Amino acid sequence: MKTFMFCVILLIPKVGSTIDDLNDMKYIEETESFFRERCEPQCIYTANLYNNRSAIPGLFTSEMVDIFPRQCTKVCCETIIKAESNVSEEQLARTFQNVKHLVGSLHVSFTEYESLKFLESLETLECGDREFLWEDNKMNDMGLTNLTTVICADFRIFNNFRMNKLNLPNLINIVPRDANGSRIKVSILSSMLTTDVTIQEAMTFLSNPDVDFEISQVDFINTKTDTCNVGNGIPEGCKHVFGDLKIGQDNEHLVSRLKSVEVLFGGLLISRTSLTTIDFFDNLKYILLHTSSMEEAIRVEYNVNLTNFLFPSLKRIYPTSTVYSKFIAHHVVFSNNNKIISTDPIYCDQFEHVLNVSNVKESFDKKSCG
Template identity: 30%
Template sequence: MGPEFSEFSKLKNIEAIFGKLIINGTQLENFKFFENLKFVASFDALKPAILVENNLNLKDIQFPKLERVGIIERVIFNNNSELISTKPEFCERFKKSLKWEFDELLIDKNSCQEFRDFQFAENPKINDLGGLRNLSSIACMNINIWDNSKMKFWNLLKLKTIKYPKNVYTNKNLKIFAFDLDPEFCINSKEMEFFMSNRKLDLDYLDGKYCQLSELDSEVCLIPEVQCKHFLGNLEIGPEFSDFSILKNVEVILGNLIIDGTQLETFEFFENLKFVASLDKSKPPILVENNMNLKDIQFPKLENLTSTNPNSTKFEIYISSESPEFCITIEEMEMLLKIENSDIDHIFGKYCKPEFSETLCKKPEEKCTGYFGDLTISKYSDLNNLEFLEIIYGSLTIKETNFKNLNFLKNLKFVAQMDHKPAIIIQDNPNLVNATFPSLKVIIEFLNLRN
């Protein structure tokens, strides 16, 4: 888009640009004519996805509805008006308007990503972070603790808050990188409990083991007992385990939970379990198998799990049963779907027959946020009530329509079907130019596109 371009009214309906956006040498003052632009997606690694330069009258750099820049997440403003160059608030306006973190935003070669990582690296003689033992809060982009060959522990027992700086707007989790430390490096149980309680931390790159118990770990036990709230080690429940009452107070398992070969029907005895934190790279945090009578897989208060497998950014949950009566309730599936970074493609079973309500339906209706069954949308479908849908417990098929986009499913977050077929099929829609689901987070099984 250059000085000769004048038909800006033709751009008002554009929602996605699959390529680069270049605005160069115009007399524009703002970009309000891009009133519906949401996505710019470029694969050119050598150039920014958005390049705006030599627009000397430019007074505002915001795109009214822009949400995400990718796949190359670089935006450059260069040699525009003096106003843009000298006012730092333009950085914040642009970043705040987006719903997704991007890699680089430059205004006249000055980075708007002024925030840095918390980094402690390449210190071969440091044993711990004891000099920071009173540290209570960290605001940064990532935490990098690596290549400290003598570091055996952190000693950050007073740390209460880890978060992004207040002017960073992102839906990504803050990552903790910890590797190439002393072979005996270990995580204190209180440190891990703090990490687990923070739902916005990504622990996939945390390499270590748990420290041996100390006087600070008075609430931690190695053998299950009635008053035990924090269990250290792998908790294995097999056919010989019988006294489930001693597990009712357990809140945290610092290891793996394995339930194998029991006669259990439910896990109700884990009435207070909140976190399962595994540092074992070879196993899933929770493994439930060979329990022939199992009818319910819900852990009443489970909030978070973690596993530090460096080959995966997700942790896997395996659940299966040989019982023909075994089924998963929609409440259980919803709980599993909402656990961040979970991979639940290894759950084998069927859905239990649900009780339908105002929010759970088998025909899309107003206020219906959950749909049970396979949903097929054609050119004859009524789209008015689909905007309320958030979860489909089954598959979604969109075929033989004249749709240009899928914005009528603007609130759809999860599609979870258990029949080992495509969860989403989008087929024979000749006018479709944008197959993005604005809010979609998780698909169980896979996506099939043919248009």
């Protein structure tokens, strides 16, 4: 007798949600809670968090324009504008014309818009633990001319291949999302067209101790009368100096001119002088090595009489880029000067204390500090 085996297949409907669904639900819950703490109920816009046909929570589409709370000057809304949004600049301009304070992420990416004028009324942006992202757009500049304050985890401008200037003239406050030691990462990166950044815009990022500043393909533009190029000599009466500052036997008698310098957009080389002390950088606060031909931000070498140095105001050293800096052996090098500097450990400790910066590596006659 043959035995037949029957296999019964039970089709059980799937119960629950996928991981992506659960993540989206958590994202929506956290977003709504964040909004309730910051906006009036009638000014909270969450329609684009649900039933989104593109499966991108927060995507702003033309279907949602009519129910946006246009009467509010402060709006809580996830604003993600992409090619899939299918919304015109004119529609966006009407939608955001009264918005001065925007709470929530702001992403503008892969669009064909000519400008961000539809956000020209915007004064403050608060992202919380999320980000501002402006990526792969075809605009010439950002054009957020009234934006004064950004409170986000990240502020990223990335690969906008027609962007030739930043155009954030009134941005003065870059604030971390909380006061518990958090930082804000600012990235202005491009592999194509060079972006012009004014001194005023640069100082907003450089002077903020809570900002990690990462740049590539950026030109800093002289917009102030107290800005000088190094050229062939030591500048006088300048706060902002462009170029590698090189001090040697032929110009060491002019170092007193440097007491007014606050920012050096280049490297500092002091070589083969008769100087006994470096005490002429009273006001130097920031060194940005971005356009320098030097690997180190500071190199002091072959000054046999040099027995002391002082950088009393120096706060930050920015290498060529955050990525490149990982491959630099030392950002500050003292080499072949008077032996007292390399043999007494107090100088190494003193230099670290004077710099008062993190992630900066120093070397005294090939001996690393720290």
